[in-house]
Amino acid sequence: MLQLFEFVTRNRNFILFVLLEVLGFWLLVNNNNYWSVEYFNTANTLNAKSLEISNSIKEYTNLRIVNASLADENRRLNEALTTLQQQKPNNAPTGYQADSIFANRFKYVTIAKVIDNSTHKAENYITIDKGTTDGVKEGMGVVSSTGVVGKVKICNEHFSVITSILHVQFMVSTKLLRSGEIGTAKWENSINPSIIQLKDVSRYKNVMKGDTAVTSDQNAVFPPGIAVGRVKNFKVASDQAFFDIDLELATDFSKISYVYLVENKLQSQQQLLQESLINKRK
Amino acid sequence: MNPNDITRSVLKWLIYVLLHIFVARHLVLFNYAFCFFYIGAILFLPVEVNLTTLLFIGFFTGVAIDSFDNTLGLHVVVTVLIAYLRPIIIQYQLGQKLTEGRIQISIRELGLAGFFSYTILLISIHHTVLFLVEAGSFALLPYTALKIICSIAFTTVALLLAQLLSR
Numbered sequence: 001m002l003q004l005f006e007f008v009t010r011n012r013n014f015i016l017f018v019l020l021e022v023l024g025f026w027l028l029v030n031n032n033n034y035w036s037v038e039y040f041n042t043a044n045t046l047n048a049k050s051l052e053i054s055n056s057i058k059e060y061t062n063l064r065i066v067n068a069s070l071a072d073e074n075r076r077l078n079e080a081l082t083t084l085q086q087q088k089p090n091n092a093p094t095g096y097q098a099d100s101i102f103a104n105r106f107k108y109v110t111i112a113k114v115i116d117n118s119t120h121k122a123e124n125y126i127t128i129d130k131g132t133t134d135g136v137k138e139g140m141g142v143v144s145s146t147g148v149v150g151k152v153k154i155c156n157e158h159f160s161v162i163t164s165i166l167h168v169q170f171m172v173s174t175k176l177l178r179s180g181e182i183g184t185a186k187w188e189n190s191i192n193p194s195i196i197q198l199k200d201v202s203r204y205k206n207v208m209k210g211d212t213a214v215t216s217d218q219n220a221v222f223p224p225g226i227a228v229g230r231v232k233n234f235k236v237a238s239d240q241a242f243f244d245i246d247l248e249l250a251t252d253f254s255k256i257s258y259v260y261l262v263e264n265k266l267q268s269q270q271q272l273l274q275e276s277l278i279n280k281r282k
Numbered sequence: 283m284n285p286n287d288i289t290r291s292v293l294k295w296l297i298y299v300l301l302h303i304f305v306a307r308h309l310v311l312f313n314y315a316f317c318f319f320y321i322g323a324i325l326f327l328p329v330e331v332n333l334t335t336l337l338f339i340g341f342f343t344g345v346a347i348d349s350f351d352n353t354l355g356l357h358v359v360v361t362v363l364i365a366y367l368r369p370i371i372i373q374y375q376l377g378q379k380l381t382e383g384r385i386q387i388s389i390r391e392l393g394l395a396g397f398f399s400y401t402i403l404l405i406s407i408h409h410t411v412l413f414l415v416e417a418g419s420f421a422l423l424p425y426t427a428l429k430i431i432c433s434i435a436f437t438t439v440a441l442l443l444a445q446l447l448s449r
Contacts, residue, residue, distance in 0.1 A: 012334070013333040013334055013337065013366075016334060016337050017337055017362065017366040020337055020340075020341050020358070020362045021359060021362055021363065023341075023358070024341075024344065024355050024358035024359035024362055025355065025359055026355070027354045027355030027358060028353075028354070028355025028356055028358075028359060028415070029355070047349055047350055050303075050304075051350070054304045
């Protein structure tokens with residue numbers, strides 16, 4: 001007995017070493033043991049909290065990549081959404097079957113970053129960092145994540161200039177969602193960059209405050225259903241046949257940073273056909 | 283060892299472990315070289331620490347690292363092993379210096395050759411055992427061996443840098 005005690009005290013470190021190693025291997029081998037499941041894992045409060053903090057710091061470093069991938073995802077989703085909506089418009093009668101080429105006519109070509117922007121002139125333009133090399137063409141529609149932005153005016157290899165919706169000559173065919181009325185949105189008073197006017201809605205129609213205005217189906221540049229704004233207030237002069245509607249723009253033009261470029265692949269066909277009609281009339 | 287020394291050692295241990303958990307753990311070079319920075323926490327403890335304490339420190343370090351990797355047991359096995367082997371290797375490699383008096387394990391006191399002879403040996407043991415235990419078999423031996431060699435180099439360089447940067 002005494003010898004045993006002596007042996008243990010003399011070799012206590014070796015025995016401890018062996019015990020700890022056996023414990024370690026035991027923990028390792030049944031890797032779903034109580035200890036690792038209950039306490040020593042990344043889900044325990046202390047570990048999870050500290051990992052969360054270190055992660056929140058790390059997040060800042062890849063925000064740029066996250067932004068880019070999210071923008072790209074949005075581009076794809078927008079395209080898919082437009083195609084689906086065009087295949088089966090929700091106000092169409094049951095027999096209507098959209099032609100697949102027609103339904104697929106809108107293509108979200110690319111995402112661009114706004115590098116120059118003005119909002120306080122009578123004719124406002126936006127400059128973006130994508131040009132013909134990225135597939136941008138003159139006449140393409142430009143939308144942002146929040147709503148309509150404008151139309152490509154000119155482009156060179158790497159840059160394009162967009163006629164902003166805040167331009168006295170720019171018109172967008174717009175539909176009021178709840179009342180279903182179609183009018184033309186135009187920035188007429190050219191003072192306030194968050195308000196746009198909606199014309200050509202008959203005074204005998206029902207217009208509601210707060211109604212949402214979106215791009216209408218009679219639009220060659222923009223896909224239908226892109227937000228334009230909300231009815232802020234409306235009035236009608238006694239000698240006028242149409243309402244004067246003020247829309248609060250969905251897009252905040254002073255903060256705009258990324259835009260999507262939309263191409264209508266059938267636009268030239270449509271225009272050619274419509275123009276030929278004018279020629280025939282002459 | 284006075285209280286001041288003890289606080290310094292604890293702080294040093296903490297820095298090595300935290301740096302491993304938050305930074306070095308995520309460093310992987312070319313999919314082969316991993317950095318096990320926390321070895322420094324055990325390697326650079328004062329020589330005076332007795333073996334029993336050393337074993338417990340090793341065990342505790344292993345548990346701390348494992349709980350962040352969700353591999354309870356894996357690092358425990360190796361940290362306890364190197365904690366046990368540490369005094370033996372100090373005796374074997376630095377025995378001569380030990381007789382001259384109290385030494386501190388740092389690049390300044392040991393010189394580059396002494397420092398490397400001590401660290402590389404322990405790092406090699408640590409990595410070899412770690413990767414073999416992790417692999418669980420000798421099936422992917424060439425692949426595991428390459429990982430071991432690359433990781434030894436990476437960890438050694440990392441610890442060398444840590445030594446050079448610390449006072």
